[in-house]
Amino acid sequence: MSKIAVIGSGSWGTALAIVLADNDHQVRIWGRSEEQINEINDLHQNQRYLPDAKLPETIKASTSINYVLEDADTIVLVIPTKAMREVLPQIKNHMTEEKLFVHASKGIEPGTHLRISEIIEEEIPSQLRSGVVVLSGPSHAEEVSLRQPTTVTASSVNIDKAKYVQDLFMTQHFRVYTNPDLIGVEIGGAxxxxxxxxxxxxxxxxxxxxxxxxxxxxxxxxxxxxxxxxxxxxxxxxxxxxxxxxxxxxxxxxxxxxxxxxxxxxxxxxxxxxxxxxxxxxxxxxxxxxxxxxxxxxxxxxxxxxxxxxxxxxxxxxxxxxxxxxxxxxxxxxxxxxxxxxxxxxxxx
CATH class of the missing domain: 1.10.1040.10 (N-(1-d-carboxylethyl)-l-norvaline Dehydrogenase; domain 2)
Incomplete structure (x- = not known):
């Protein structure tokens, strides 16, 4: 069992948290809205984003990044591209040892033209990240949260890290392939x-x-x-x-x-x-x-x-x-x- 911090409580972050909880991982979600966090913790639902989904009771949520990151070995980033520069420094400030970064966001940063993996590498020092993996593919959160068949790709320059993420997320409903072409996977998704x-x-x-x-x-x-x-x-x-x-x-x-x-x-x-x-x-x-x-x-x-x-x-x-x-x-x-x-x-x- 892994301890995983999901950064982002929108539809896709919540859906991926469901997948991870189904695999018996310890999952904590970070979000900004106290009302939304309470709904996840108390009612096990995220009505605004996934009104038809019932969340596993093992999923915990908080507005405290420090709480969500505590003892986590993997950080799953599911926030908009424009929020990366704001949120990543907050994550870095609460890190004392390296963790694996997985991002499931899709975009390119205007001005710098950087892909999200490159933004992560700029904002998080190398000694604090064991690797960067992107999770991408045809995957509507609404269907994933209802455990409908879905296939995606895990990609990294380090294929062993991609395989590790494949194992983290793979369920009977959520099939994960690997691909070493990080550039292609990020560009296609964006x-x-x-x-x-x-x-x-x-x-x-x-x-x-x-x-x-x-x-x-x-x-x-x-x-x-x-x-x-x-x-x-x-x-x-x-x-x-x-x-x-x-x-x-x-x-x-x-x-x-x-x-x-x-x-x-x-x-x-x-x-x-x-x-x-x-x-x-x-x-x-x-x-x-x-x-x-x-x-x-x-x-x-x-x-x-x-x-x-x-x-x-x-x-x-x-x-x-x-x-x-x-x-x-x-x-x-x-x-x-x-x-x-x-x-x-x-x-x-």
Missing amino acids: LKNIIAICSGLTNGLGYGDNAKAALMTRGLAEIGRLGMKLGANPITFAGLSGLGDLIVTCTSVHSRNWRAGNMIGQGMTVDNMLDEMGMVVEGIRTTKAAHELAKKLEVEMPITNGLYNVLFHGKAPQEAVTELMGRVKKHEVEDLKLGDSDPLNHLEP
């Missing part, structure tokens, strides 16, 4: 939120399945281009943290990124949409970061750039779609070649 906003946006505009299929396919091409430029293995994007996560986030009303895009497509402003949602829409900040990074690395990402102009410069969604459809003619796969041995290189133009 950028699919951009495409999910676009998918919801097309729904709000009244477009059908053709538009959604086009977005998902060409969106995956964009994700692959940027990921490969950063050193990712392109095969990763055909896996759970790439194609798998893209499908589930672009096609389900559970996805807050999809819902955000749908509202914007129906004519709602970004600010009004955020007020209506009442939750973090990770894809918005990721769109800004990916736009900046693509420009810096000279990677073509027309869907991302189109959404950036909608979100941050007030461009009408319909106008952005018209511009995307009217671009110059292109070969479908020429920008996805993997090298001289790639069979795509031998396709007729």
Whole structure:
């Protein structure tokens, strides 16, 4: 049995706590809201985020990071990207020995363009972390909390750490694979939120399945281009943290990124949409970061750039779609070649 601190009491943090408790681990959740913490401890539920889920009574919660971290050997970070720089120093201040960091958040930091594992490595000294593992894949918290079949990937530069996390989380309902491509897994998980906003946006505009299929396919091409430029293995994007996560986030009303895009497509402003949602829409900040990074690395990402102009410069969604459809003619796969041995290189133009 391991002692695990889950940092974040939202839907995904709570769902992962359920998975870990089902494996008989000692789980403590940290959150900011005293009311929510009391609800978890006393009523064994998290009504705001997972109204249909009953939490194992063994899960304990607190607003005290010190209490949650006490004797924990693993820290699971499930907080928005924008909160990492605030929360990680608080965690560091209560650490006296190394612990394994697992993050299950999906985003890229605007300005620095760092992935979450890189933020952790900046904020937590090496002597206080035994490793960093990302847990990512097609996994709506609502379904995980109800113990519906789900598969995800654990990734780390140290494959033994990924295997350890695989053992921590693996249940008969929650299957975990391992993948050594940390860059690819993080990039796939972050950028699919951009495409999910676009998918919801097309729904709000009244477009059908053709538009959604086009977005998902060409969106995956964009994700692959940027990921490969950063050193990712392109095969990763055909896996759970790439194609798998893209499908589930672009096609389900559970996805807050999809819902955000749908509202914007129906004519709602970004600010009004955020007020209506009442939750973090990770894809918005990721769109800004990916736009900046693509420009810096000279990677073509027309869907991302189109959404950036909608979100941050007030461009009408319909106008952005018209511009995307009217671009110059292109070969479908020429920008996805993997090298001289790639069979795509031998396709007729």
